[in-house]
Amino acid sequence: MKxxxxxxxxVEKAVKNQNICEIEWDDLSVLEWNTRFYCIRxxxxxxxxxxxxxxxxxxxxxxxxxxxxxxxxxxxLVQVLEAGLFKNAVxxxxxxxxxxxxxGYGSIDDFELFLSVFSKEFPKRLGRRIRFIxxxxxxxxxxxxxxxxxxxxxxxxxxxxVLVDISRNLDVLRKNLNPKWRNKLNKSEKHGLxxxxxxxxxxxxxLIQKYTEDKALRKYDGPxxxxxxxxxxxxxxxxxxxxGAALLEGEPIAAILxxxxxxxxxxxxxxxxxxxxxxCAHHLLLWTAMAQLKExxxxxxxxxxxxxxxxxxxxxxxxxxxxxxxxxxxxxx
Numbered sequence: 520m521k522x523x524x525x526x527x528x529x530v531e532k533a534v535k536n537q538n539i540c541e542i543e544w545d546d547l548s549v550l551e552w553n554t555r556f557y558c559i560r561x562x563x564x565x566x567x568x569x570x571x572x573x574x575x576x577x578x579x580x581x582x583x584x585x586x587x588x589x590x591x592x593x594x595x596l597v598q599v600l601e602a603g604l605f606k607n608a609v610x611x612x613x614x615x616x617x618x619x620x621x622x623g624y625g626s627i628d629d630f631e632l633f634l635s636v637f638s639k640e641f642p643k644r645l646g647r648r649i650r651f652i653x654x655x656x657x658x659x660x661x662x663x664x665x666x667x668x669x670x671x672x673x674x675x676x677x678x679x680x681v682l683v684d685i686s687r688n689l690d691v692l693r694k695n696l697n698p699k700w701r702n703k704l705n706k707s708e709k710h711g712l713x714x715x716x717x718x719x720x721x722x723x724x725x726l727i728q729k730y731t732e733d734k735a736l737r738k739y740d741g742p743x744x745x746x747x748x749x750x751x752x753x754x755x756x757x758x759x760x761x762x763g764a765a766l767l768e769g770e771p772i773a774a775i776l777x778x779x780x781x782x783x784x785x786x787x788x789x790x791x792x793x794x795x796x797x798x799c800a801h802h803l804l805l806w807t808a809m810a811q812l813k814e815x816x817x818x819x820x821x822x823x824x825x826x827x828x829x830x831x832x833x834x835x836x837x838x839x840x841x842x843x844x845x846x847x848x849x850x851x852x
Contacts (some may be wrong), residue, residue: 540632542585542597542640552584555596556781558621561682561819563654564787565615566598567780573753574600577746580613587618587633594629595620597637610647616654616678616847630655631664638668651851652678665851674849679825681834683842685809686818692809692841700839704806707799713766714807720755722764726774727751729790739830747776747788754778761815763808765800773800777808784812785821805840 547555549568556562564570571582580600587595597618603610618633630653641649651670655661657677665672685692693701715722731744742750754760761784764774773795776787786808791801805822812820822842825834838844 538628538632539590540594540629540636541588542633542636543588544583544585547584547586552596553781555586555593555621556619559596559619559781560622560783561821562619562781562783563616563821564778564780564785565652566596566617566619566654567778568598569753569757569759569778569780570750571598571600573746573749577749578602580611587620589624589629589632593621594624595633597633608646611650612641612647613650615650615652617652619654627655627660627664630661631667634664634668643669649852653848653851655848657846657848661848665848670851672849673852676826677846677849679834679844679846681822681825681837681840681842682845683809683820683822683840684818685813685820689810689813693806695841697839697841700802700836703799704802707803710767710798712772712798712800712803713769714763714803715766716761716763716807716811718755718758718760718762720751720760720762722762722771722774723751723776725764725771726762726776726788726790729774729792730788733790741788750778750787751776761808761811763804763811765795765798765804767794767798772798773804775801775804775808777812779812779815779817782817783819783821784815784817786823801836809840 552568556567568584574580575582578600580602583599583601585597585599586593587597595618597614600613601611620629641647643649653661653665662672696704727744727748730747734741734744751760759779761777761779762774764771766772773789773791775789778785778787789801789804795801809820820842822837822840825837827834
């Protein structure tokens with residue numbers, strides 16, 4: 520009898536200690552979502568509300584926002600884009616660079632709990648295409664969990680970016696610059712360039728035209744100009760867009776576009792003319808950008824994707840700002 524009672528007690532303890540995960544979809548207002556999103560350290564552009572609204576509009580998709588709960592407590596956020604035909608007989612689900620976690624969450628166990636629920640919500644079947652770019656560190660343990668739930672790797676390498684913690688004061692940030700990078704910044708500051716910052720897009724037409732021409736000429740990877748224009752429209756409405764231009768005798772020689780999302784920001788595109796390169800205008804723009812972002816209570820600056828294959832020089836340049844190289848898993852399906 521005592522043995523039976525012990526077994527019952529062990530079962531009760533196992534049930535009590537079992538973690539329960541659920542995703543509550545579309546229960547929050549925009550304000551409630553943004554308030555929670557701001558609490559996430561190192562949020563990313565692709566999980567922001569402005570990004571989802573833009574992509575849903577131009578690609579005829581539906582955006583869904585979910586709150587991840589573990590044992591009843593809010594643990595994180597996730598946002599997906601969906602498109603369906605014939606009552607979702609043909610169905611696409613996109614989860615790009617998510618989920619995002621609140622402080623105290625985001626372990627491999629939490630990710631597996633999320634994945635178990637997400638896989639039940641969107642089971643693999645004929646007619647359904649799932650694109651999943653997990654916002655998790657690129658390691659074997661995480662890969663094993665994805666394989667356990669039937670996800671296959673769709674890329675040869677992970678996604679890399681450079682993140683700069685700009686919550687520290689500017690003196691510290693300057694000391695953390697790569698010495699060669701800092702020397703070029705010093706050089707640029709002596710050239711008498713005027714730097715103009717704004718969130719209304721005064722230099723956006725110049726930047727998007729130069730970016731479009733340069734992208735076509737040099738044939739590098741990068742966002743489509745049409746998508747950039749649509750994102751700029753959406754982000755500017757909430758004053759979440761920032762454009763900086765370096766001027767020489769009143770004429771722009773370089774410019775960069777930044778989008779803010781929560782307490783983070785992402786460098787989106789930039790262009791520097793030949794004169795701008797000689798005067799290291801891009802160094803000056805990125806340095807002054809950090810001061811501008813700090814004034815807007817931004818803590819983390821995402822410098823955008825980098826790689827060692829087609830753009831090694833860009834990676835070296837971005838790492839010169841003293842940030843951390845951050846690598847996630849890449850594409851799964």
